[in-house]
Amino acid sequence: MPFIPHTDDDVGKMLAEIGAESVEDLFDEIPGELRIKSLDRVPEAVSEMEIARLMQDRSRMDAGALNFIGAGAYEHHVPAAVWEIATRGEFYTAYTPYQAEASQGTLQLIYEYQTMMTGLTGMEVSNASLYDGASALAEACLMAVRANRASKSRRILVAGALHPMYRQVAEVICAAQEIEFIDLPFCPEGGHSASQALDEYSGEDLTAVIVQQPNFFGVLEEVDAISDWARAQKALTIAVVNPTSLALLTPPGEWGAHGADIVCGEGQPLGIPLSSGGPYFGFLTTRLALVRQMPGRLVGRTVDLDGKRGFTLTLQAREQHIRRSKATSNICTNQGLMVTAATIYMSLLGAEGLARVAATAHRRTGELCAALCDLPGVERVFNRPFFHEVVVRLDRPIAPLLDMLAEQGVFGGLDLTASHPQLGNALLLCATETKSEADIVRYRDLLAEIIGQERAA
Amino acid sequence: MSDKLIFEHSRRGRRASAQAPLTPAVNDLPEKFLRRSPPLLPEVSELQTVRHYTRLSQKNFSIDTHFYPLGSCTMKYNPRACNQLAMLPGFLSRHPLGPESHGQGFMSCMYELQEMLKAVTGMKEVSLTPMAGAQGEFAGVAMIRAYHRSRNDKDRSEILVPDAAHGTNPATATMCGYSMREIPTGKNGDVDIEALKAVVGPQTAGIMLTNPSTVGVFDRGIQEMSRIVHSAGGLLYYDGANLNAILGKVAPGDMGFDVIHMNLHKTFSTPHGGGGPGSGAVGVGDRLKEFLPLPVVGKDGDRYRWLTEADFPKSIGRLSAFMGNAGVLLRAYVYMRLLGRDGMQRVSENAALGANYLMKKLQDAGFELAYPERRASHEFIVTLKKEKNELGVTAMDFAKCLLDHGYHAPTTYFPLLVPECLLIEPTESEAKEDLDGFVAAMIAIREQAKADPEIVKGAPYTMPVRRLDDVRAARHLDLRWQPGAQN
Numbered sequence: 002m003p004f005i006p007h008t009d010d011d012v013g014k015m016l017a018e019i020g021a022e023s024v025e026d027l028f029d030e031i032p033g034e035l036r037i038k039s040l041d042r043v044p045e046a047v048s049e050m051e052i053a054r055l056m057q058d059r060s061r062m063d064a065g066a067l068n069f070i071g072a073g074a075y076e077h078h079v080p081a082a083v084w085e086i087a088t089r090g091e092f093y094t095a096y097t098p099y100q101a102e103a104s105q106g107t108l109q110l111i112y113e114y115q116t117m118m119t120g121l122t123g124m125e126v127s128n129a130s131l132y133d134g135a136s137a138l139a140e141a142c143l144m145a146v147r148a149n150r151a152s153k154s155r156r157i158l159v160a161g162a163l164h165p166m167y168r169q170v171a172e173v174i175c176a177a178q179e180i181e182f183i184d185l186p187f188c189p190e191g192g193h194s195a196s197q198a199l200d201e202y203s204g205e206d207l208t209a210v211i212v213q214q215p216n217f218f219g220v221l222e223e224v225d226a227i228s229d230w231a232r233a234q235k236a237l238t239i240a241v242v243n244p245t246s247l248a249l250l251t252p253p254g255e256w257g258a259h260g261a262d263i264v265c266g267e268g269q270p271l272g273i274p275l276s277s278g279g280p281y282f283g284f285l286t287t288r289l290a291l292v293r294q295m296p297g298r299l300v301g302r303t304v305d306l307d308g309k310r311g312f313t314l315t316l317q318a319r320e321q322h323i324r325r326s327k328a329t330s331n332i333c334t335n336q337g338l339m340v341t342a343a344t345i346y347m348s349l350l351g352a353e354g355l356a357r358v359a360a361t362a363h364r365r366t367g368e369l370c371a372a373l374c375d376l377p378g379v380e381r382v383f384n385r386p387f388f389h390e391v392v393v394r395l396d397r398p399i400a401p402l403l404d405m406l407a408e409q410g411v412f413g414g415l416d417l418t419a420s421h422p423q424l425g426n427a428l429l430l431c432a433t434e435t436k437s438e439a440d441i442v443r444y445r446d447l448l449a450e451i452i453g454q455e456r457a458a
Numbered sequence: 459m460s461d462k463l464i465f466e467h468s469r470r471g472r473r474a475s476a477q478a479p480l481t482p483a484v485n486d487l488p489e490k491f492l493r494r495s496p497p498l499l500p501e502v503s504e505l506q507t508v509r510h511y512t513r514l515s516q517k518n519f520s521i522d523t524h525f526y527p528l529g530s531c532t533m534k535y536n537p538r539a540c541n542q543l544a545m546l547p548g549f550l551s552r553h554p555l556g557p558e559s560h561g562q563g564f565m566s567c568m569y570e571l572q573e574m575l576k577a578v579t580g581m582k583e584v585s586l587t588p589m590a591g592a593q594g595e596f597a598g599v600a601m602i603r604a605y606h607r608s609r610n611d612k613d614r615s616e617i618l619v620p621d622a623a624h625g626t627n628p629a630t631a632t633m634c635g636y637s638m639r640e641i642p643t644g645k646n647g648d649v650d651i652e653a654l655k656a657v658v659g660p661q662t663a664g665i666m667l668t669n670p671s672t673v674g675v676f677d678r679g680i681q682e683m684s685r686i687v688h689s690a691g692g693l694l695y696y697d698g699a700n701l702n703a704i705l706g707k708v709a710p711g712d713m714g715f716d717v718i719h720m721n722l723h724k725t726f727s728t729p730h731g732g733g734g735p736g737s738g739a740v741g742v743g744d745r746l747k748e749f750l751p752l753p754v755v756g757k758d759g760d761r762y763r764w765l766t767e768a769d770f771p772k773s774i775g776r777l778s779a780f781m782g783n784a785g786v787l788l789r790a791y792v793y794m795r796l797l798g799r800d801g802m803q804r805v806s807e808n809a810a811l812g813a814n815y816l817m818k819k820l821q822d823a824g825f826e827l828a829y830p831e832r833r834a835s836h837e838f839i840v841t842l843k844k845e846k847n848e849l850g851v852t853a854m855d856f857a858k859c860l861l862d863h864g865y866h867a868p869t870t871y872f873p874l875l876v877p878e879c880l881l882i883e884p885t886e887s888e889a890k891e892d893l894d895g896f897v898a899a900m901i902a903i904r905e906q907a908k909a910d911p912e913i914v915k916g917a918p919y920t921m922p923v924r925r926l927d928d929v930r931a932a933r934h935l936d937l938r939w940q941p942g943a944q945n
């Protein structure tokens with residue numbers, strides 16, 4: 002049995018010191034009838050060599066696809082140094098940095114991370130992470146309700162096309178807080194939120210307006226107008242953003258005349274592998290004035306007894322371990338190691354590198370869209386500018402096409418037929434900097450072949 | 459060692475050029491969408507980045523470098539194999555929305571993990587989606603709420619929580635729309651049953667219990683508590699943070715719990731990563747099966763598939779955009795396979811052995827135990843009341859001094875009901891000589907405190923920084939570096 006160091010001799014000495022006859026005695030306060038009778042459903046132990054073989058076989062079953070799906074999880078090149086360093090034992094096997102003097106590495110790194118995230122989003126404070134983008138939006142909604150004292154309604158408008166899973170998670174996590182979410186339609190031509198839809202709510206008591214930039218369809222929203230409108234209604238603007246895009250796009254802190262109030266999103270594009278959906282990390286930034294309503298951990302700079310610079314967790318009176326039932330959130334463990342990776346990633350890329358990643362992804366998506374729309378029966382759905390995702394419509398059902406593409410090792414995008422039936426046979430595509438021209442040609446040729454065969458049939 | 463921030467290594471125009479696409483950053487997006495000035499990110503070389511973060515890592519204590527007896531946190535060895543195998547390229551590159559046909563390898567691991575967790579907890583179904591213990595708690599209490607509502611039992615407004623409970627328990631009750639009522643812990647460490655009886659009633663939605671509790675003892679009244687709460691129509695929630703103490707010995711399902719969360723980043727040895735990620739998988743009994751959070755992995759013949767709203771129309775819904783912390787779950791899967799059936803019990807046996815041994819040694823050395831009459835579970839509490847009164851040194855002073863002795867501090871000032879407490883959890887993976895070394899350090903610190911308490915109060919001396927000014931951190935908030943800022 003691995004990972005237990007005691008020899009028989011150690012065990013004997015330890016039991017003697019305790020004054021127990023056997024290890025069984027140590028469980029003598031547990032009522033006998035509660036003891037497990039059998040663990041037959043757990044398999045016998047395997048050695049490291051055996052489990053390695055099994056895992057290699059299983060990982061190979063899932064490997065090797067050429068992926069054009071995005072929808073909230075994006076395939077980017079992850080520099081080798083990122084995970085080489087992030088998995089150093091000193092980062093990988095440390096606990097939450099409660100003992101500050103023995104955790105300066107993690108604490109300084111989080112302070113640097115907070116600086117980078119405020120820079121990217123144009124805000125004043127960042128927390129040390131939440132679970133993922135969707136749960137970060139839920140926390141942003143709860144925070145908005147606490148922060149917007151001018152509003153009594155607990156009504157939150159959802160402008161345009163928000164990621165459907167984010168929408169659902171926000172609903173589930175806010176379910177017991179009597180928050181009403183109101184979904185506004187998106188413009189059928191542009192894919193962005195239609196301004197007339199907002200106007201219907203002018204003058205009403207609203208707590209917040211959620212807007213995603215780029216939105217679920219990859220389309221750019223008129224964020225300046227939306228955040229100004231929200232301000233005029235005394236509603237807070239909650240921005241859901243893609244961090245890579247912010248190397249190019251206006252940061253939420255500069256939207257409209259006043260900027261957004263709470264910014265959140267999925268940190269995965271910053272050096273985190275796709276890995277079946279997690280672990281990723283949620284980020285959340287805001288104005289300094291709202292910091293006491295923020296959920297999650299915060300690291301502050303301070304000095305030690307000798308006046309030397311050091312870092313520590315701060316404003317902990319917001320958190321569950323101090324405030325218990327009155328805390329801003331129940332979150333405790335967050336996604337620390339992912340933040341470590343993201344901080345190293347952002348350091349390696351810098352502003353210019355990240356802008357190149359963003360611009361290349363944008364360009365590749367345009368090329369992919371153009372290549373596919375060259376085929377008969379394929380057309381682009383929305384006419385507005387996009388970032389690195391785009392929706393196309395086909396003249397036939399999507400699911401069988403995607404199956405055939407997958408058989409050839411290509412993940413052809415996300416089928417929107419079920420989530421957005423009004424768009425018809427719609428497909429959400431993404432090409433990041435990881436896709437070469439040859440990859441795009443491969444996708445187009447395969448699709449052409451499949452469409453051609455179906456026509457002939 | 460350099461104490462600079464990464465930004466202080468920055469020089470305009472310097473970059474890690476291998477890491478960005480060669481294409482220039484031009485694009486055809488309309489001007490009005492574009493940012494006017496670049497974001498504040500460092501401009502550093504690849505070597506500078508690697509060196510900077512390597513050096514930062516060296517300022518941390520970690521399991522790999524130090525004994526880390528942090529109570530309630532189960533800082534056991536995190537096997538390297540778990541990390542390496544979870545990071546195989548086929549697992550890392552799989553898109554969460556990729557077709558099931560290209561996810562059978564991953565999904566088979568998840569399915570088997572669900573089955574193993576059911577077996578060790580005695581629960582009927584498991585969902586792996588919650589991303590940490592607190593989110594598991596949220597899922598559990600949300601299921602309790604959904605259950606009462608489905609029975610049109612809408613007046614249940616209270617969740618009961620022992621005063622020793624972890625802060626996430628009461629915070630979760632609030633997030634789920636309940637008011638929280640605290641129940642006292644009795645002198646012997648068990649929940650005060652009479653106090654419980656006095657507050658249980660038709661308003662009780664449920665009770666959240668940790669067993670062994672956060673005071674480090676197995677609550678012997680569990681069956682009676684289960685009867686009391688169930689007969690009032692409430693449900694039992696099990697906070698599984700301390701599952702390491704009873705793994706393979708007692709199944710929460712057999713204690714009468716309706717819903718549990720497990721901290722896979724404790725019991726099943728996935729790393730804490732300096733604050734996460736974790737995983738708070740939940741298990742449920744028959745009453746709550748239909749409310750499980752999604753997705754769950756199912757099996758039809760020899761094909762694995764995602765179970766969704768179509769399979770669980772009454773599910774409380776989704777807690778993450780995809781399926782939670784998949785990579786953490788793979789690590790837990792590998793760990794459980796390495797342990798196997800017999801290994802499960804050996805974990806709890808050796809965790810209990812280490813804890814009871816360390817407890818006895820500290821008691822023999824004259825340290826006061828909070829519950830001297832009780833067996834330790836996998837952890838126990840020392841109270842330094844006496845040292846505080848007689849020598850003027852606090853649990854915090856001992857904690858900081860331990861760092862100078864090369865030991866991470868135990869959990870301090872939690873649970874809140876024991877004054878000047880150290881909650882000590884050695885785990886099964888620490889050798890006897892390391893436990894002995896810890897005892898020697900505790901004795902040495904007390905001797906030092908007798909000789910000159912000021913020295914103890916000034917600790918630590920050998921860390922990258924001396925004791926930090928937390929008050930100043932909160933009063934003069936400095937939460938990000940700004941160019942031109944004073945050091």
Ligand SMILES: Cc1ncc(COP(=O)(O)O)c(C=O)c1O
Binds near residue numbers: 334590591626668737
């Ligand atoms: C007893 C107990 N319950 C709940 C939690 C919360 O778990 P997590 O930090 O994973 O959210 C913890 C750990 O911090 C704990 O020790």
